[in-house]
Amino acid sequence: MHFHVTILGTGSATPTLHRHPTAQWVMHDHDPFLVDCGEGTQVQLLRYRMRISKLKHIFISHLHGDHYYGLPGLLTSMSLGQRTEPLYLYGPRGLDEILTTHFRYSDTRLTYPLHFQETNPVAPEVLVESEHLTISSFPLRHRIACTGFLFAENPRYRNLIREKVPADASHEELHALKLGQDVRDAEGNIRFAADDFTLPPAPSRRYAFCSDTLYLPELAEHLEGVDLLYHEATFGEELRERALRTYHSTAAQAAQLASDAGAKELLLGHFSSRYKDILPLLDEAQKIFPSTLLAEEGRSFPIGYRTDSLADNLLDL
Ligand SMILES: [Zn+2]
Ligand SMILES: [Zn+2]
Incomplete structure (x- = not known):
């Protein structure tokens, strides 16, 4: 069963010629999920040939533009494509109001039902429960209400x-x-x-998406043993003070969390545009947590082991 994340954007704040703002395409089995939708996400989806017709769930971490300015355009394009399938959107309080106002003044009538569910900025909450996967939000600490998202496979059959x-x-x-x-x-x-x-069944795999946040040591418990931890690393340690002031994290802090949580791998992203070269951020993190990777646009990262290679002599009904 496939489980991987494809990175569509690795930048923070404003788009640059080399980095798009945050968006990720998570695939589990044959089901895609979009996590955050910064400006230009539609173009990235086209570039990497993602099939948005199969998309049913979109998750928005918070209402800073670099995480959702691509959303009105994407929703409108789906309508122009005559989508009729319902779409489920999860995000902070106010996102539905923003969209409703936008659609009212642009005289846009969507061709499909759009269901909105507000995320909880103070406690973890289950958002989606399917046969194989449970997706929940958990609170982060940022300048405005912000949540991360945890994709957890349900216990498997023997x-x-x-x-x-x-x-x-x-x-x-x-x-x-x-x-x-x-x-x-x-x-x-x-x-x-x-x-x-x-x-015995293969262990269930988990992917955690930690969007913009202050370093939150207490997350280690909630994310214990996660297979792949994506964590923002807007700054390096030389700007630790600035990270604190702007409610962001450094690469070293992301690595400390990965280490404390016993994560198997760490994926860094949301780099400040001041870093033309992000290898120093990788170095900084790897000193604390060696299994650190850098998010790269268009690149897919497997989540946990690849069960398919283990399954040769097993019959999966
Ligand atoms: Zn951001
Ligand atoms: Zn932000």
Whole structure:
């Protein structure tokens, strides 16, 4: 099952010729999710050939322009494309009002239902629960209300061992084995023991998106063991004071959080336009947390291990 994030923007504040503002395309299995939608996101989606017709959920972390100015344009283009599928939008209080006002004065009538759900800036909250994935928001600390988003795979079924699958087992019995339940006959004797025919499921994977925020050490607990932690790194340590004043983080602080949370990998982004060369930010973070990567526009980063390579001798019903 695919699980990866493609970076559409790595800049902060204003767009530059080399960096677009924040937007990310998260793919889980065959379901895409858009996280933040800075100016120019539509062009980036076209450039990297993302299929917006399949997009059902958009998450906006906060109402600074570099995280949502691309949204009215994207929503309007979907309408021009005669979209009819409902679209679910999650974001801070006021986003619906901004859009409604915009559409009223531009005399825009969307061709599809747009459902808005306000995010909670003070406590974690589940936003989407599907068969395989749960997506929730969690509070960050910024100059205005801001949340991060956590994409967590639901616990998986056990894996049937291909060579051992009993030929006479029914579909229901195989399903019971995948749930870890032994299959018994009418007398209560075990016909198939789950341990004999299945292997434990692969661990569920998690991706955390930490948008603009002060360094928040207490996030480590909430994000413990996360497979991939995206964290803003607007500044380097030489501008720690400025980071504090503007409610942003340094690369070293992002690395400290990744280390404290026991994250498997850290992905840095939201770089200040003052940094033409961002390698010093990577160096700074890797001294604290070696498994640090730099976000790069158009590049996809896998989240956790690749289960597909483990599954050769397993039967996934
Ligand atoms: Zn920002
Ligand atoms: Zn911001």
